[in-house]
Amino acid sequence: MLSRKHKLFYYKLFSLFSVVRGYNILIIVIAQYLAAKFILAPKKGFLEVVCDGHLFALIFASAVAIAAGYIINNFYDAEKDLINRPKKSMLDRLVSQRTKIATYFTLNFISVAIASLVSMNAFIFFSAYIFGIWFYSHKMKKIPFLGNLTSAMLAITPFFAVFIYYGNLNSVIFVHATFLFLLILIREFIKDLENIKGDLAQDYKTIPIIYGEKVSKGLITLSVIIAILVTIFLISQYDLGYMRFYFYGSIMLLIISILILYRATSKLHYLLLHNILKFAIVAGVFSIPLLNIDAILNKITTVL
Known part of the structure; x- marks a missing residue:
């Protein structure tokens, strides 16, 4: 003992x-x-x-x-x-x-x-x-x-x-980094909605507190649209191998997230959205080995 x-x-x-x-x-x-x-x-x-x-x-x-x-x-x-x-x-x-x-x-x-x-x-x-x-x-x-x-x-x-x-520092890395950045940014916007009670108590000037939840949700929607467009660009411009299925899944998760977002009325809903984004980020990490990197490198070499 x-x-x-x-x-x-x-x-x-x-x-x-x-x-x-x-x-x-x-x-x-x-x-x-x-x-x-x-x-x-x-x-x-x-x-x-x-x-x-x-x-x-x-x-x-x-x-x-x-x-x-x-x-x-x-x-x-x-x-x-x-x-x-x-x-x-x-x-x-x-x-x-x-x-x-x-x-x-x-x-x-x-x-x-x-x-x-x-x-x-x-x-x-x-x-x-x-x-x-x-x-x-x-x-x-x-x-x-x-x-x-x-x-x-x-x-x-x-x-x-x-x-x-x-x-x-080739182009595909920057596009992947942009996609990851957008996922994290969307999660940050959702965290502001999730933590609005504590932020109000501590006088934090977050987007939903200053401009309201409607504006915050609109900003999240815009970020999701941009993330989907970046994903479509990745899929159409690069042979991603089996990792393309991750990006197909990501588009579906992002669309589902928007549907949940506009029905969200409590912290529990925002926590669910937070976890969906976290899952998408972690799944992306473990999908990296599925990349068809030879095809990507060949495309980059051809362009150069």
Whole structure:
């Protein structure tokens, strides 16, 4: 049997894992490795990619910086989360704010220290990324629309560290990145509707609070239409292999989301939409190996 002291330690460890959203970080790490293997360096063997020390350093630096970002975001949102997510907030509060801040600075130091071992450019990239996360949590988050855009941009930024490392910035990568950015942006807009009660209590100036739910839903609809158009462009312009079925499914999920959105009247409906978008993002990560990368590369070579 574990003693009370040991139980408390494990509870705090689990609480810290909840604060840094370890499950999200794991998905991002997997996505970076899959993108490296199947998009950026398809001719390299799996072990060659996995055992690349510099790539590991960049991905590890990303994971640590993201974890630190979740901590500082949790620090600034502590009161709001107590209203919007009371159960999760109570778990997160097992770790003191002082411990969270100490962990935040430690993780950021580790991130830039590891990045500096790769190159000075990597050091500058992650220093700027860490500052961007802090500035978003401290200032940008409370600015309607601009805060949503910044959050979505910061979410995809770690992938550019891997893209730059391989020196591979072809058009298909930017189109895929645009699609991912739009999914995350739509999810951010939905989160504003989901968290409207806590945002009102803490005087956050989000889109549904300032302009109303109708305008917010219209903005989501516009973003969904753009995401569908980007998806159609991807399918029509590139031979995506079996991954095209993921994009067909994504179009269906986006259309279903809009139908649910205009019938949504409670937080539960918005939570359902949030989870649909999260599923679409995670499914996209695990669909990367289905890409017909040879056909894509041949098309790019032909165009050049």
